[in-house]
Amino acid sequence: MNQLHTASNLVWQSPQTTPEHRRDLLKQYPVTLWMTGLSGAGKSTLAFALEKRLISQGHACFVLDGDNVRHGLNRDLDFSPHARTENIRRVAEVAKLMNSAGLIVISSFISPYREDRGAARDIIGNEAFLEIHISTALQDCERRDPKGLYQKARAGLISDFTGISAPYEPPLTPALSIDTSSSTVDSCIERMLKLVEPFLIRDNESRCGGS
Ligand code: ADP
DSSP: OOOOOOOTTOOOOOOSSOHHHHHHHHTBOOOEEEEEOOTTSSHHHHHHHHHHHHHHTTOOEEEEEHHHHHHTTTTTOOSSHHHHHHHHHHHHHHHHHHHHTTOEEEEEOOOOOHHHHHHHHHHHOGGGEEEEEEOOOHHHHHHHOTTSHHHHHHTTSSSSOBTTTBOOOOOSSOSEEEOGGGSOHHHHHHHHHHHHGGGBOOTTSOOOOOO
C-alpha cells in the first residue's frame, strides 16, 4: 500500500457556511456513534434499527457498515492487521466528512484494535465520538453465527477471524456497553437513543448562536 503523505501544493478551501448553519438546518449536533464488537454481536442490527428510528423522528443520520463499505470504498483491503488499520482510518475520515455535513453517523465495524479506535477518535474529534461496545460474548456470537462465518473460521476456511484467529481488544471506557444476548433489540435501541439525545434539538428548544 502507498505510504500516506500530505501533498504539498494543496490549499485548504474555506466554505461560506458554518457548522452552526448546518446545526440549525438539521436540528442536531453531529456525532459519530462508533459501535465496536465481535462479528455477530449485533452491531449491524442495532445500527440500522437506530437509523430507522432517528430518521422516523426527523433526524438526518447514516449507517457506515463494515460489510457495506468493503463492497466499495474499502474493497481493496483484506483482514490483515495493517489493512484493518487502513479500513478504520478511511471510515473515520468518511465519518468526519459526514459529521461536517451535519449528519449523525452510526458506524458498525468490528474495529478490533484499541489503537485504531483511538486514531478514529482523534480524526473525528473527541467531542463528537461516542464509543459503544457491543459486548456480546464470543460464545453467544458463535452460537448465533448469522453469516456462518464462525463455522468457516473454526474449519480453517477463513483466516484472521476476530475472536478465533485474530484478537479483539475491548474498549476500556466505552460511553455505553450493550450485551445483546440478554436484551431485546428495542431495549438496546432505547439505551442508544438516551446517549444520542443531547445531540438532538427538539422543535420547542431555543437554539443558541448560528447567526
Ligand atoms: P454484527 O453486525 O455485530 O456482525 P449482526 O447484527 O449482523 O452482528 O448479527 C447479530 C445477530 O444477532 C442477528 O441475527 C440478530 O437478529 C441477533 N440478535 C438477537 N438479539 C439481538 C439484539 N438484542 N440486538 C442485536 N442483534 C440481536
